Amino acid sequence: MTDRDDLRLLIAGGFPLITIESCEEPRIIGLLRTLADGLDVSLARWSVTDGLVTLLGADFFSAEQLRLVDDSAPAANSKRASDPETALRAIRGSRQPGLILLLDFHPFFDNPVHVRLIKEIAQDYEVRHQKLIFVSHALRLPEELKSFAVACDLALPTAIELSRMVAEEAELWAARGGKTKVRAEAAAVSALVNNLGGLSRTDARRLIRNAIRDDGAITRSDVSAVSAARYALLGGDGLLSFEFDTANLDDIGGLHRLKHWLGERHVAFKDSTAIDRPRGLMLLGVQGGGKSLAAKAVAGVWNIPLLRLDFGVLYNKYFGETESNMRKVLASAEVLAPCVLWCDEIEKGIATGDNDNGTSKRVLATLLTWMAENHRPVFVVATANNIADLPPELLRKGRMDEIFFVDLPNAEARKEIFAIHLKRRALAPAHFNLDTLATRSEGFSGAEIEQAVVSARYAAQAREVTVDESLLLAQLAATQPLSSVMAEQVAALRSWASGRTVAAD
Ligand SMILES: Nc1ncnc2c1ncn2[C@@H]1O[C@H](COP(=O)(O)OP(=O)(O)OP(=O)(O)O)[C@@H](O)[C@H]1O
Numbered sequence: 217m218t219d220r221d222d223l224r225l226l227i228a229g230g231f232p233l234i235t236i237e238s239c240e241e242p243r244i245i246g247l248l249r250t251l252a253d254g255l256d257v258s259l260a261r262w263s264v265t266d267g268l269v270t271l272l273g274a275d276f277f278s279a280e281q282l283r284l285v286d287d288s289a290p291a292a293n294s295k296r297a298s299d300p301e302t303a304l305r306a307i308r309g310s311r312q313p314g315l316i317l318l319l320d321f322h323p324f325f326d327n328p329v330h331v332r333l334i335k336e337i338a339q340d341y342e343v344r345h346q347k348l349i350f351v352s353h354a355l356r357l358p359e360e361l362k363s364f365a366v367a368c369d370l371a372l373p374t375a376i377e378l379s380r381m382v383a384e385e386a387e388l389w390a391a392r393g394g395k396t397k398v399r400a401e402a403a404a405v406s407a408l409v410n411n412l413g414g415l416s417r418t419d420a421r422r423l424i425r426n427a428i429r430d431d432g433a434i435t436r437s438d439v440s441a442v443s444a445a446r447y448a449l450l451g452g453d454g455l456l457s458f459e460f461d462t463a464n465l466d467d468i469g470g471l472h473r474l475k476h477w478l479g480e481r482h483v484a485f486k487d488s489t490a491i492d493r494p495r496g497l498m499l500l501g502v503q504g505g506g507k508s509l510a511a512k513a514v515a516g517v518w519n520i521p522l523l524r525l526d527f528g529v530l531y532n533k534y535f536g537e538t539e540s541n542m543r544k545v546l547a548s549a550e551v552l553a554p555c556v557l558w559c560d561e562i563e564k565g566i567a568t569g570d571n572d573n574g575t576s577k578r579v580l581a582t583l584l585t586w587m588a589e590n591h592r593p594v595f596v597v598a599t600a601n602n603i604a605d606l607p608p609e610l611l612r613k614g615r616m617d618e619i620f621f622v623d624l625p626n627a628e629a630r631k632e633i634f635a636i637h638l639k640r641r642a643l644a645p646a647h648f649n650l651d652t653l654a655t656r657s658e659g660f661s662g663a664e665i666e667q668a669v670v671s672a673r674y675a676a677q678a679r680e681v682t683v684d685e686s687l688l689l690a691q692l693a694a695t696q697p698l699s700s701v702m703a704e705q706v707a708a709l710r711s712w713a714s715g716r717t718v719a720a721d
């Protein structure tokens with residue numbers, strides 16, 4: 217569906233207020249002009265600089281009516297009602313149905329008179345059919361207006377559109393400088409278009425122009441410059457962090473079934489034509505079992521960037537921004553695709569709290585709908601260790617490709633984990649009896665095993681000896697693993713997981 221179709225539906229729909237968050241104002245005005253023309257409705261715009269101006273159709277505001285609200289109103293269609301309150305009163309007083317576009321109205325929402333006037337216009341919608349369309353780079357609608365409003369997400373440019381933009385910019389460059397043609401390597405152009413995917417039209421065009429301008433050519437080096445700029449655009453909002461620290465399957469002890477599952481899906485994930493591209497998995501399990509590590513390994517093994525979603529930042533204190541933040545995150549992830557979108561400790565973000573006016577439910581719905589509909593190769597890895605807090609819709613079959621349960625490591629996995637962490641600290645696993653270590657670490661998580669190795673090293677350093685088995689065994693004996701401290705919780709988690717999830721090992 218194109219933007220025009222989307223907007224047409226919203227305009228035809230029953231919501232008196234439409235919000236559009238976008239920096240592409242000229243394009244939106246153009247779209248609305250075409251739509252209003254086609255639907256034969258009047259269109260006016262308001263901005264603080266120009267006031268109310270009728271763009272199409274019958275004049276909204278009769279001279280008489282404007283005189284009522286604005287004594288200084290000059291002739292029709294010139295500057296008038298640039299003050300927001302005057303403008304809103306004029307709209308409320310007008311009988312003319314139609315669309316009124318309010319550009320950059322966002323700073324004026326903090327005035328109760330404005331809010332009230334907008335509400336009154338919205339309440340009268342059934343009678344007068346005046347639809348207010350707010351366009352700003354960012355919009356935070358006051359609570360009392362939300363039930364009247366619907367948000368319109370404008371689609372990002374498609375590959376075809378981007379290719380066309382490259383051609384247009386190349387022609388412009390040649391025409392402007394009186395030059396011949398832009399030198400373009402075919403492979404570089406298609407790589408460039410791929411790298412622009414997901415950016416807004418304005419950003420994409422700016423990057424294309426920069427790429428051509430420096431040397432009149434589109435080459436490989438432009439492609440890397442464009443990806444760098446894209447990362448910078450992504451970094452701007454601080455909601456996603458780019459994790460440089462990924463992992464490999466060799467870094468993980470146990471979890472064999474999960475590793476196998478990932479290996480099987482590697483090709484399908486990379487294949488842009490695959491119908492059933494893997495979309496995401498959920499890792500549930502005990503603390504310190506290696507869930508975060510496994511999430512990092514997906515990115516490492518598939519050799520794609522890892523983006524971590526910070527739910528703390530997502531849920532900022534401004535009510536109502538959370539969903540728009542989530543949409544931004546998802547759009548950013550699409551920009552960076554192929555990538556892994558890692559929602560660590562997802563239960564902290566979308567717990568089934570009943571006292572947040574349903575925000576967390578809507579955020580979750582946004583994520584799940586996007587997962588089902590998104591066509592870009594973004595693989596979601598969600599991790600959680602508190603199932604009680606998880607909303608059932610997240611766990612329903614078919615949402616995630618699979619839900620894995622990461623249990624405490626069995627003896628075989630514990631041996632592997634000891635070997636991994638000993639090796640990492642330049643200690644030869646062959647000098648240790650891994651079977652004994654595994655037996656004595658029953659009930660330990662991977663993190664606790666690692667911790668025992670680390671503590672043994674400190675102890676050895678203090679005594680100026682090398683780490684040996686007895687030191688390590690002493691550390692194990694001194695540790696009370698979480699599984700015994702929290703035996704009941706672990707047991708409950710296990711019994712919940714059996715039958716509902718697949719064992720990761
Ligand atoms: N299966 C494992 N193999 C190797 N190392 C492991 C394993 N499990 C845990 N570790 C070690 O413990 C560290 C902490 O584990 P990790 O953060 O992945 O656990 P988690 O399941 O995400 O725990 P939490 O629920 O507390 O977030 C890892 O960085 C790794 O060094």
Ligand SMILES: [Mg+2]
Nearest residue numbers: 507508560599
């Ligand atoms: Mg973790």
